[in-house]
Amino acid sequence: MGSRTQTLVQLTDELRDQLDRRAARLGVSRSRLIRELLERGLTDERAEGHSKRIAEGYARFPQADARDAWGDLDAWSEANARRNLGALAEEEAT
Structure with a gap:
């Protein structure tokens, strides 16, 4: 695992409560849950970018x-x- 940096993030009480409930349900810390959610979100964003580039390629070179x-x-x-x-x-x- 790479090095870690501590980051301060401001959350609403409701969002903090949702995180705490989910973390408790999964048996993980709030920090771990936030890391996993961020990793998943960033991975999804990269995948969406790949899909967008593929669609753009088909738009540029359509298959009749x-x-x-x-x-x-x-x-x-x-x-x-x-x-x-x-x-x-x-x-x-x-």
Whole structure:
């Protein structure tokens, strides 16, 4: 674990009470709970940033249909569905 810095944060009484209730329910200290909530919030924010950049990439380079570098997904799906339905029909006939 890295070094720690003590930080003073002002909270409303209600927020402090909510933290204390949750910390008691989880069996952890208020400080630990605050650290975990901050870590989770910052991780979520980074993930949202990644998702936003991915969406922006698709907006800049839209895919007009199901064709991409790997082929035509719609055609593959259709052929695969027909093959599977045929195999099921043969299986039921025997």
